[in-house]
Amino acid sequence: MDMMFLAQVGSTSTEILISKIVDGLALGAVYALLALGFVIIYKATQVLSFAHGALSAVGAYLVSYFAVVWNIGGRVAGGAPQTIQFFISAIVGIAAAAVVGIVIERLFIRPMIGQPIFSIAMITIGLDIMLRTIGNDFIGQGANRSLGQTSLATGDTIGAPWGLTNFDLGGITIPHSYLATIVVAVFAMVGLALFFRSRTGIAMRATAFDQEAAMAQGISAGRIFALAWGIGAALAAIGGAFAAIPPRNFGVNNFTAFIALRAFPAIILGGLDSIIGAVVGGFAIGLAEVLTGHYLASFTDTIGIGFNTIVPYLLMLLVLVVKPYGLFGTPEIRRV
Secondary structure, three states: HHHHHHHHHHHHHHHHHHHHHHHHHHHHHHHHHOOOOOOHHHHHOOOOOHHHHHHHHHHHHHHHHHHHHHHHHHOOOOOOOOOHHHHHHHHHHHHHHHHHHHHHHHHHHHHHHHOOOOHHHHHHHHHHHHHHHHHHHOOOOOOEOOOOOOOOOOOOOOOOOOOOOOOEEEEEEEEEHHHHHHHHHHHHHHHHHHOOOOOOHHHHHHHOOOOOOOOOOOOOOHHHHHHHHHHHHHHHHHHHHHOOOOOOOOEEOOOOOHHHHHHHHHHHHHOOOOOHHHHHHHHHHHHHHHHHHHHHHHHHHHHHHHHHHHHHHHHHHEEEEEEEEOOOOOOOOOOO
16 A cells, blocks of 8 residues: 555656656747847847847737737638647747847947947847837736737637647646747757758858958858847747747736846856857756746745746856856957
8 A cells, every 4th residue: 555655656756747847848948949049149240139038028029919919810811720820920920020130230230330349238228128118018008918819800819729728648737838839949949050051051150250251251241140130039039929828828018028038047058159058058947947946846935935036047157157158158268
C-alpha cells in the first residue's frame, strides 16, 4: 500500500515537472523571439534599441486589431477554418509591425549614423515613450485586449484559434497555445538561420562585421539597417502576440511593453550580438522563471511573492560574473 502511494506521488511529481518544463519552454520561446529581434537590430546597426518593448506592444496591438476588429483573414478567406483566418490576420499585423520598424529606422535612426551611441540610445528611449503613449491612446487607459475577442466586423470570434484547449497526455496537460508558441519560435529560428545563408543575409553579416568594408563592396548599409529593423519589429510583434494568447494571456494593454524588459536578461545572458545566445538565453530564462515560481511557491513567507520574476536577473548576474560578454557574446579587447 505504501509502495503504491509512493509510486503515485512519484508519477504525479513527474507529470507536474514535465508540464512545467513545457510551460517554461513556451515562455522561453516568447523571450527568445523578443531577444532575437533585439539582437538582430544590435548586430546589424550597433544600436541598443530601448524601444523594443514598445515595438512588441505595437506589434501585438496590430495583430489583435487585424485579427479581432477588422478580421482581415475572414474577409479574405471567409470559408476557411478559423485557424487559417487567424494566421492571415496575424501575418498582416506582423507585416504592419515590420513597416513601423522600417519607418522608425528611416526617420529617426539613419540620420544619426556616425553620432555617439549614447545619443542614439536616448533617441530609442524617446521612441519607446512615444510609441507606448500612442499605443495607450488606441488601446484605451485601463483597457485590456486579448486575442480572443469578437470581431466587430462579422460578430465571429476570430482570436487565437486554440483558446483554452489542451492536450492530455497520460495526465500531463499541455495547452495547444504553448505548443504553437514553441513551434512558431522554432520556425522563426530556422528561417533566420536560412536567411543568414542567403545573399542578403550574408550582406547583413558583413555589414555587422565591418560597415565600411561592406559599403566598399557595394552593400547598401541603409538598406541593411532598414531590413534589420523590419525583421526585429516583426519578431517583437510575434513575441508580443503570443504573450497575449490564453492561457499565458498577458493581454494587449498599457503594460505590454514591459514584457520585453523580462527578456533583457536573456539578451545579456546569451550575448548582445549572438543569435544563438538569444535563443539559449530565452529558453534558459523561461525555464528558470517557471520552475522557480512553482517549486519555491511554498517559501513565499520567507522570500516574498513574485520571487520568480527576479530569478532571471539573478541568473544573468551569475553568468556575467564568469563571462562578462554573455555565454556566446563576442569579447571586445580595448587597448588603453
